[in-house]
Amino acid sequence: MAKPRVVEETPFGPEVLVYKILGKIFATLGFKDEVGQMNLKCDPERASQLRDEYETILPGYHMNKKHWNTLVLDGSLSSYLVGELIDHSYQLVVKGMPQKTREIL
Numbered sequence: 001m002a003k004p005r006v007v008e009e010t011p012f013g014p015e016v017l018v019y020k021i022l023g024k025i026f027a028t029l030g031f032k033d034e035v036g037q038m039n040l041k042c043d044p045e046r047a048s049q050l051r052d053e054y055e056t057i058l059p060g061y062h063m064n065k066k067h068w069n070t071l072v073l074d075g076s077l078s079s080y081l082v083g084e085l086i087d088h089s090y091q092l093v094v095k096g097m098p099q100k101t102r103e104i105l
Helices: 044-053 079-095 099-104
Strands: 006-009 016-021 024-032 035-041 057-059 068-073
Touching: 016 079, 024 079, 035 079, 044 057, 044 068, 068 079
Parallel strands: none
Antiparallel strands: 006 016, 016 024, 024 035, 035 068, 057 068
């Protein structure tokens, strides 16, 4: 929420928080058995590498599995890595916006 122009919405119901930048989703957060699960956009090559390296990084649940990962937030991933991946997702979404829209940020 600290990033510029981010809003939190619940378009899929109250159990899933959706984080958007100027109308585009860059993260979702839900809970399964009280364990957080966060979907984040990711460069496809890096997404695959992360899945190979970490058991708790999975193909994006209900998302394009080439471009999205699901992080299981059970404490096994460092807060630094989670923060880095949130930043990466945000930056990828901003990068995909038209130039005029990016200038707003």
